[in-house]
Amino acid sequence: MDMSRVWPIVCQYGIGAILCFIGIWYGLRGGYLNLRLAKDRRLMVTLIAGYLLMLALVCVFTFVAPFWPNGDRP
């Protein structure tokens, strides 16, 4: 595995997870983010889904798409 292509994912999504955690933690701590409210639960789900969606996208374009066969072209 070419680690020069893997480290960017680890770095961006690792630091990104810390930033996300900070935001969510400061929401929960003061009660502003109240998981008993449906709209706040939706926000949590959106945050996690967005993170995973972006992660999936870069994984596809790192581990899969570059190796799609070129068809009949050189």
Added chain:
Amino acid sequence: MTAMAIGTALDYAVILSYFVAILGFGLYFGRYTASTKDYFFGGQRFSWWLIAFSCIATVVGSYSFIKYSAAGFTYGISSTQSYLNDWFWMPILVIIWIPIVYYRRIQSIPEYMEARFDKKTRIAATFIILLYIIGYVGINLITLGRTLHTLLGWNTMTGATVTAVAVALYVYVGGQTAIIMTDLAQGIILLLAGLGLFAAGIYHFGGFEGFWSLLPQSHKYAFSEFNHPPNFSFIGIYVQDGLANTGALMLMHQGFIMRFLSLKSVTESRRMVVCWILVLAPLAAIATSCGGWIAKALVANGELETGAQDAFVKAAHFLCAPGVFGFVLAALTAALMSTTDSLINAVSAIFVNDIWRPYIRPDRSDKHYLLTARITSLCAAALGLALVPIFMKDTIYGAHGMFTAAVTPPVLVAIFLGILWKRYTPTAGFVTITGGAILIGLSFIWPDALVGPFNMGMGPDAYKFMRALFGLLASGVLGVVVTLFTKPKAATALVGLVGGTQIDAMRQFKGGEPNRRPGKKVRVRVCVDETLAGQNVVRVSRQALERMAAEPGDLLYANDARWWYGGLRSVHVKAGTPHNVDESEMRISPEDATTAKFTPGQTIVLEKTM
């Protein structure tokens, strides 16, 4: 080859029509501006989708199509990485920062600096941010002049002047409302043009597979390599763009703060950010970069000869019919104007809120400040224009780049620590901003000694990127060390200004306990009630209050039932005591009905905000 040589009269007619239409569009919305709240924050009434488009139109700057297409041509789809690293700031933005600025009624970054730290920090921030934004107006105008020179053959100064006059006129008349509405049009145009170009390219190659197969394998990765090449490595772009620039965009960009405050409610910011970052930003990434990818594929197919800098224009010209090419060029102009207008309005907001109102002419009427704001907008455009000949000298242009690189990380770190760390002291805030800027300034004199240790093995070519990492770390260390030896503000003085106290900020905003019970929107008929004159109150039936889960005294938002107005015809009101007349009737004061442009008998949507 330039567009002047290849464009047709029809193309130029399309661009001219675009200019006239945008100017007319912006001037039309001037009638919605009657106060400084309208002028700076659009009356805090807009829907999420309008602000999302406005944000993306501002993010896609004057240089984006040319710059990202050039990167796409040289490096492939990793040119999109700058647009795809914003999501991680979203929790801090929507859960901490927007609630703080919205509920504490913070109108500018310097104002937050005084509330959170002290007056001297506010003065330092005002000075730094004004220099930064006015410089940016100049940079945008010169970029714009140069682009129009390339595209139309106009003199750089002529192009900059024409656009500055157009933008200044609609900002003068319509303020934030005109900016948001023109940004909607400009955002749609630039996305349509960019994505249309991509679709045309895919069609030309007989499908995605045909296009994909023509790209070299090195062009097919989402990220560039971790620390290679030095001027386009992942780590360089990540620290400079993903951390410093995106953080600055979210937390310290006055233009964006004003957009966030234009939303009808804080809850609306959640949908806005999702639409902006998760939907529109990836589309914008494709729209701005695809010219380079398509040009690369055309070159590989032997159909085109071009270099990276001309990739966008040449690919567009190759694929587009006359007239359509003009539309693509209009998109370029849209990107230019939609960034400049928000910067001009931001200068006006900071000048009025942080200099004129507190120090020069306090305690004047709102009408006086509105006029001052309008005149300041004209002056900001004129000042930016005056910088164009100066910025033509590359040393000055470079100096502004250095200035921006020097001040962005310290102000960002001061806000970041300010909202997250109660112990962070006013002295530390001031030292972070000034000391951090000085340290980064010194890094231009001794780059090897200061930035060298952070270059990740990439050498001096990476200094301009890695300086952001040095700046963030140096400012952060300064802030933490000074905090440990100085006295913090009392916890009571920080209520609503730091993370964890957002609920307190809500209480201050409402003047009472916030009502967060989930309720529904109700449709009611407008009945203008003269007895409510002078009161910002509406009276509805008890059944309507129950459906909204609202009580008398709660904050409500009354909006035209036609969603496509996006909040343009709306007003914030308080719930009064319920009436017992007609379940579907809403009684409203004549003033509020006029503000929202409601007519008697009209059906509107009413919802509780807090």
